[in-house]
Amino acid sequence: MNLDKFFVKSELIPAIIQEKSTGEVLMLAYMNKESLEKTLETGYTWFWSRSRQELWNKGATSGHFQKVVEMFSDCDDDTLLITVEQTGAACHTGNHSCFFTQIK
Numbered sequence: 001m002n003l004d005k006f007f008v009k010s011e012l013i014p015a016i017i018q019e020k021s022t023g024e025v026l027m028l029a030y031m032n033k034e035s036l037e038k039t040l041e042t043g044y045t046w047f048w049s050r051s052r053q054e055l056w057n058k059g060a061t062s063g064h065f066q067k068v069v070e071m072f073s074d075c076d077d078d079t080l081l082i083t084v085e086q087t088g089a090a091c092h093t094g095n096h097s098c099f100f101t102q103i104k
Contacts, residue, residue: 001040005077007033012048013080017090020069020083026090027098029058031080043068045082064088 006013012030019026029047031039035055038046045058045066059065066084073080091098 003033003036006036006073009078013078015047015080015082017045017066018081018083019086024097025099026086039068045084059087062088064090066090
């Protein structure tokens with residue numbers, strides 16, 4: 001598959017991570033072409049850290065891996081939806097999802 005179509009508008013593409021078994025949105029992160037390739041190759045999520053300017057494998061330090069079940073692109077090929085089997089917490093705060101703060 002030619003991955004270039006996902007990076008026409010930007011070098012980074014947002015990836016929404018959703019738990020397959022519950023449908024819960026766990027997190028949003030960004031992928032560059034290399035992290036998307038590594039995700040497809042390994043079957044586990046890899047992202048580009050905008051703050052550290054480096055690739056990171058979700059769970060490499062915490063043990064909270066995300067095994068990829070399915071991947072979808074949106075109608076414009078500028079956002080990804082990745083369904084995963086989540087091991088442990090998805091959020092670095094220890095919460096299962098990064099979306100735990102209700103504002104309304």
